[in-house]
Every structure is written in C-alpha cells, then in structure tokens.
Amino acid sequence: MHESCGVCGVYAPDEDVARLTFFALFALQHRGQESAGIATTDGSNLQVYAKMGLVSQVFSERSLSHLTGDIAIGHNRYSTRGSSRAINVQPVAVGKGSDTIAIAHNGNIINVEHLYDELCDRGYTFKTSPIPEVIANLILSSPEKEWVDRIRYAMHRLQGAYSLTIMTNHNLFAVRGPFGVRPLCLGTVNNGWVVASESCALDHIGASFVREVEPGEIVSISDNGLESYRGGASRRALCIFEYIYFARPDSVIDGRLLYEARQAMGRGLAEEYPIGADLVMGVPDSATAAGVGYAFKSGIPLVEGLIKNRYVGRTFIEPHQRLRDLGVKLKFNPLSHVLDGKRMVVIDDSIVRGTTTPQVVRLLRKAGAKEVHMRICAPPIRYPCFFGVDMATRRELIAARKTVPEIKDFIGADSLGYLSIDGLIKAVALPKDIFCLACFTGNYPLPVQLEMDKLALETTSTGR
Numbered sequence: 001m002h003e004s005c006g007v008c009g010v011y012a013p014d015e016d017v018a019r020l021t022f023f024a025l026f027a028l029q030h031r032g033q034e035s036a037g038i039a040t041t042d043g044s045n046l047q048v049y050a051k052m053g054l055v056s057q058v059f060s061e062r063s064l065s066h067l068t069g070d071i072a073i074g075h076n077r078y079s080t081r082g083s084s085r086a087i088n089v090q091p092v093a094v095g096k097g098s099d100t101i102a103i104a105h106n107g108n109i110i111n112v113e114h115l116y117d118e119l120c121d122r123g124y125t126f127k128t129s130p131i132p133e134v135i136a137n138l139i140l141s142s143p144e145k146e147w148v149d150r151i152r153y154a155m156h157r158l159q160g161a162y163s164l165t166i167m168t169n170h171n172l173f174a175v176r177g178p179f180g181v182r183p184l185c186l187g188t189v190n191n192g193w194v195v196a197s198e199s200c201a202l203d204h205i206g207a208s209f210v211r212e213v214e215p216g217e218i219v220s221i222s223d224n225g226l227e228s229y230r231g232g233a234s235r236r237a238l239c240i241f242e243y244i245y246f247a248r249p250d251s252v253i254d255g256r257l258l259y260e261a262r263q264a265m266g267r268g269l270a271e272e273y274p275i276g277a278d279l280v281m282g283v284p285d286s287a288t289a290a291g292v293g294y295a296f297k298s299g300i301p302l303v304e305g306l307i308k309n310r311y312v313g314r315t316f317i318e319p320h321q322r323l324r325d326l327g328v329k330l331k332f333n334p335l336s337h338v339l340d341g342k343r344m345v346v347i348d349d350s351i352v353r354g355t356t357t358p359q360v361v362r363l364l365r366k367a368g369a370k371e372v373h374m375r376i377c378a379p380p381i382r383y384p385c386f387f388g389v390d391m392a393t394r395r396e397l398i399a400a401r402k403t404v405p406e407i408k409d410f411i412g413a414d415s416l417g418y419l420s421i422d423g424l425i426k427a428v429a430l431p432k433d434i435f436c437l438a439c440f441t442g443n444y445p446l447p448v449q450l451e452m453d454k455l456a457l458e459t460t461s462t463g464r
Ligand code: SF4
Pocket: 181, 238, 239, 240, 241, 384, 385, 386, 387, 388, 389, 436, 437, 438, 439, 440
C-alpha cells in the first residue's frame, strides 16, 4: 500500500527557501519515492526543477543554487494516477506572465476525467500530470479576480481528496480539501511560514508547529502576512491509514503522536487476541511501535526478528522482474539466532493483497520460528480506496474474497487476529466521526458512484 505524495511550501524572505524545502522533502520521502521537485519564485520569475528519483538523487548543490527567491513549494511523488514517467513530475507550472502558478498535489480527484474533457473543450491544453494541471487550469479559468476566489472556484468543482501547495509570484497558498482526507499542517520558521503534509518536516528544518490546516481551508501567505479563508466543511474524513502506516511515527496529527497511537494499537491487539508465546516482534518499520505496545501489554519479551535494509528504494526494484521476485528477501533479513525454536507473535500494519505476509511468515519459519501468530493493526480491508491511496482493486483485496480463517491458512500462520474498528479508534484516541474508514466499511465520505459502478462490473465479470 502506498501513499500518493508529500507536499510542502515555504514563505520566508531572506532565507534559502529552496534548501529549506529540500530538507522538508527529505523528511517526507516516505510519502513518495518516484520523483521530487521544487519550484521557487523571486517575485517575477518562477522556476521549477523536478526529476525522477529520490530527493537525494534529484537535487545537487548546483540545482539548488539556481532555485532562488522568497517562496518555494516542493513535492515528492508516488504515482496513483498517471504513469510513472518524467513528464508527470511535480510541481507543475501553468499559465502565462503574471497569471502563472506552480502547484503541488497530494490525493486524488475522482471527477478529473470529466474536468479534463471540459477544459479541453474550452481550449485548455495539457502537457504533464492530469490532476495538478486540471486543478491549475480550473483556477486560471475562474472568472474571479482575486487568487483566493479563483482557488475557491476550483475547489467547488473538485470532487475528491486533496492537499495542495500553490505558488504565484507573490503568494504561497496551502489548500486542504473539504473532507480533510489528506493531512496538511502549518508552522513558522524564523520570520517566515512553512506548510507540509506532516509535522516531521517542520521538525527537521527547525520550524515550530502552529496548527493543522483545516478541512476546506485556504491559507494565503504574502507580504500581508497570513490570511485564512475557511470553507464550511460538511464532515471530516481524515484517512485512518495516516495513523496506521503512512505518516512517520514522529509526526503529530490532530494532537496525537503517531508513535503513541501505534503503541496503543499493539496494546489493543494484545487485549483482543492474547496468545501464549515466547517473543513478540513488529515488522519494521511501520509495526515497530505496535510491537512495543503488544509486548508491554502482554508481558511477552520484545525482540527484533527481522532487520530491514532501509536503503532498498522502489525506484531500483520495480523495473526488474528478477529482483522483484526476490520479494521480502531484498527488504528483510531474519535473525535466525533469535527466532530459532521460538513461538513468535508478529505484529504488522496491514494485509492488503496478501502477497507480502505469506513471504514474511515463510521467512520467519525458515529462520527457525516454531510458531508464527500474526496480529494486524488495520481491520480487514474489503473495499478499495478512491482517495489517492494506491491499494488494489476490490478483487485483489484478500479480505474481500476470503474469511479471516481462510486468510490465516493462506498466509500460513498459526493464528491471525485483526484489530477491530472500535479497537483502532480507541488506540487513535480521537472521535470516530472525523475519520475515513471506507476501506473497512465501504461507507465512503463522498460519492464515488462512477467508480462503484466500475467495481460492480468488475465483480460481476469475475463471478464474485
Ligand atoms: S478508503 Fe481507506 S485508504 Fe482510502 S482514504 Fe479512506 S481510510 Fe484512507
């Protein structure tokens, strides 16, 4: 399962905004590893530098030194829509002269095809990623005069989940979609401002967290300081997977430190699915904190059973089938001296297609584990995501096709327990109604009728 992008923006006259953005993107690398880019403006010239690869591969001293100005936006991309090609890197710059904007986007726009066709009919042309260009052209096509009104005009037309950073020659805008599915936070750095998908990006550049950008809000930062324009969100629907998996454990969202929420998920699993075992481990890195929580609650000693090779990036693995076939072996090395003859409780964040978990179980057994009891922080995922998470189609989701006992047999575990939805909400310790839980429940926070129709066709054609 992959998140679709990380975005950030810096407004800081007298600072090296490109370098601050570069380090913010470094901190957000986990949200997308396919491409990275920065756009800056000095008030009259808007420059974009974006390429395929990790942040450290894309930028050099030379490229950063050309990105001058007082305002910058940045983007890390994981492609969920549009292919993984250089033409789809972000930020994208659209428009002419003083009517030029640069935009970076995280999320998914459900009605993007419809808007694309409409804009094409009106004579707009597209060069790069459909979604950011559609949003940018919608803004530019607005009959309004003020940028905030033009952005609001576009927001009225967009259906879906999005967090955006937008830059004109004089303004930085941070925009969060009306349901707040994707996170976005605001901080201060020296005499300037910074916005980012996650608070860990603020920490790394020495910025102070101020607050979340609210669902439906447009934050405008310019010579006039910070101005906020709120937009009457009808309901909130923050993606619960930010807490389970996507966001870094040192990030704070809605006042809750992710590390603490994940520990609480592990404690919840120990309460819901106790088992006699010798050792507990979390699958690194996303289930490490939950492993700690399970061990605390159960009193079973915590160990590291798998060592993760942190330097294997998707970029290098994906194109080569032979390497891809090595699967988890490229990623994890089991500690057979620790595992040999032991009854293991193994905590993982989620089971999506069911392709990785059997490999993990086999790896542990081969390294000597006598029993493997899987405990999963996310409840069974039975419905696909339409809001920018690259998950799977419904027929690919193992929990849409099999019962929990069938999944236990399929992955080859001795027992399997999924945290309940109530247990998950208790662990996150925030009100249930602020979350999107659609991939567990099928209750989407906004209409996804078009996609649901496709889903019905797909389900009928496969006989399920
Ligand atoms: S459907 Fe699932 S993955 Fe997608 S936004 Fe909602 S909770 Fe997140």
